[in-house]
Amino acid sequence: MIESLWEEIPRFFTYYNWIFLLEAAVRTLVLTGVGCLIGFALGFYLAIVRVFRGKKYIPLKVVTIFFVEFFRRVPFLVTLMLVFFFCQGVQLNVSVFTVALITVCLISASYTAEIVRAGLESVHPAQWEAGEVMNFTLAQKLRLIVIPQAWKVILPPAFSFFIALIKDTALASQIGVIELTYVGKVFNNKGFTAVLAFGTVLIMYYIISYPLARFGAWMEKRFALSKH
Amino acid sequence: MPYLSIEDLYVSYGHNPVLLGIGFAVEKGEIISLIGPSGSGKSTLLRALVGLTKPHAGRVFLDGRLIDYSNRRSLRETRDHFAIVFQQYNLFQNMTALRNVTIAPIKVKKRVPREVEKEAVALLEKVGLGDKLKSYPDELSGGQQQRVAIARALAFKPDILLLDEVTSALDPELVKEVLDTVRMLAREGMTMLIVSHEMAFVREVSSKAVFMDEGKVVEVGLPSQILDHPKAARAQEFMAKILRH
Secondary structure, three states: OHHHHHHHHHHHOOHHHHHHHHHHHHHHHHHHHHHHHHHHHHHHHHHHHOOOOOHHHHHHHHHHHHHHHHHHHOOHHHHHHHHHHHHHHOOOOOOHHHHHHHHHHHHHHHHHHHHHHHHHHHOOHHHHHHHHHOOOOHHHHHHHHHHHHHHHHHHHHHHHHHHHHHHHHHHHHHHOOOOHHHHHHHHHHOOOOHHHHHHHHHHHHHHHHHHHHHHHHHHHHHHHHOOO | OOOEEEEEEEEEEOOEEEEEEEEEEEOOOOEEEEEOOOOOOHHHHHHHHOOOOOOOEEEEEEOOEEOOOOOHHHHHHHHOOEEEEOOOOOOOOOOOHHHHHHHHHHHOOOOOHHHHHHHHHHHHHHOOOOOOOOOOHHHOOHHHHHHHHHHHHHHOOOOEEEEEOOOOOOOHHHHHHHHHHHHHHHHOOOEEEEEOOOHHHHHHHOOEEEEEEOOEEEEEEOHHHHHHOOOOHHHHHHHHHHHHO
């Protein structure tokens, strides 16, 4: 087997295969990166909505909770299909890549909303009260007092979710997005051994996820552990 | 007309009534101590005054104006006159001692940061923490944290300072440094409403003592009178219990 692998390698790493692989890596990267960014921004907003007080916010809060609970409970693949068929149903002419991107954002937003909510709730109510009696506005209480203290609870689960999300984007291959896992299958089908085809893909996933993990560790250090 | 006048105030937590028609008045410059057994509603009264707990009946007048606790603007205006120091200090954990003192004047009162900072340094020096400006709450002892909390309250320039059992969470040897700070404010004529279990301190600094039990004011009078010769049976019983040990 080792000999056949050795024999395959020159045929495998051709110019066009490299292009094919790198393009797929970029798709996985964009799916994850944009998913994390938009998802986190939207998730943060969804979590903030839940600390609003007052009757007029009740409808908004109900919609938020429904959104979060729905997308947290539906499996990734099912969400992918839902978005896919929804876009078809309303005759929205978008690429499968866009469908995958929307799905990743929806899922990422609903998960980070819960992570951020837990972070905000981890800050002692007395901190809110101290701000309240000093006439801080809600935005000021969040920005100056609560969110800075919530990072240490938000960041670790947020980054482990993001790293899990990289791997989840593999499911986008199911609707025909040519990302890393899809490419692995194509190489395998072309006759390369699974070890070579998926081994290469595995290394690419690692190359994408390792810096993200390091970045998460850096963020934790920067925002959560040391305040000096 | 008294500066702060509390009339027939009712507060409950859910179906659990805590204050049942509290009423007394506070003149400018007075130091009033609220004493009484745990659960008598002393802390709840302070929380109600600053609107952390909504009263559901009764009236509070501040400087002759009725406070409307359900109106945001009235509440904000009211809170401008009060500052409260909590039992658990409640310093902002993500800020240095100095920042804890300066943040509200800068961000809420929109004052010039340089001026505020100068005042804050002076306040922290006054409470004996001139060398701890850059320390975070978790690097300070309880007594030091509580003194920062008092400086933070003073930086707000309140007309009335509310002290909610400010020494109850402290080790015995740290109590004095905080009480000394309060004594200093008393000499300066700060109007204060103090919830305390330090009876010797109550006797020393307060101009009036209010004995509360089960959500009601049982007796009001000079501290010496309330502590030594209470008229109400419930107050006599309480004093006998706490003075015995």
